[in-house]
Amino acid sequence: MPRGAFFAFTNCADPKRDEEYNRWYSHTHLADLSGAQGLVSARRFFNVRPGDGPSQYLALYEFESADLQASVDDLSRLAVNTFSQGRHIDCLEVGGLYLFQEVDAARYKPLERLDYPRDLPGA
Numbered sequence: 001m002p003r004g005a006f007f008a009f010t011n012c013a014d015p016k017r018d019e020e021y022n023r024w025y026s027h028t029h030l031a032d033l034s035g036a037q038g039l040v041s042a043r044r045f046f047n048v049r050p051g052d053g054p055s056q057y058l059a060l061y062e063f064e065s066a067d068l069q070a071s072v073d074d075l076s077r078l079a080v081n082t083f084s085q086g087r088h089i090d091c092l093e094v095g096g097l098y099l100f101q102e103v104d105a106a107r108y109k110p111l112e113r114l115d116y117p118r119d120l121p122g123a
Helices: 015-033 068-084
Strands: 003-012 039-046 057-064 092-101
Touching: 003 015, 003 068, 015 039, 015 057, 015 068, 057 068, 068 092
Parallel strands: none
Antiparallel strands: 003 057, 003 092, 039 057
């Protein structure tokens, strides 16, 4: 069964509410999304170099599903439902949403010979 990773890059729009945002995301939002079809795990990360990269935070949702896009659509449906339930925070900014499917290394034969340049490019 295909495995995939959905990356949600986010920011807290109000720096004064950063703690509230993290408490909401970690303890409310992830729980609200936990029933998504094929969801195996959900983890969060913060950017250790805030000036680099697309956002302040990353949520990584891992799926095992015959239809990865359907699983992400289900995750999105659950997220949208939280608005009508009054459970969606108003300071969430989305920096990007990306779905990747795991590369199946067994599909590729190992290289029989490695003969790459030995010098670093541009050196």
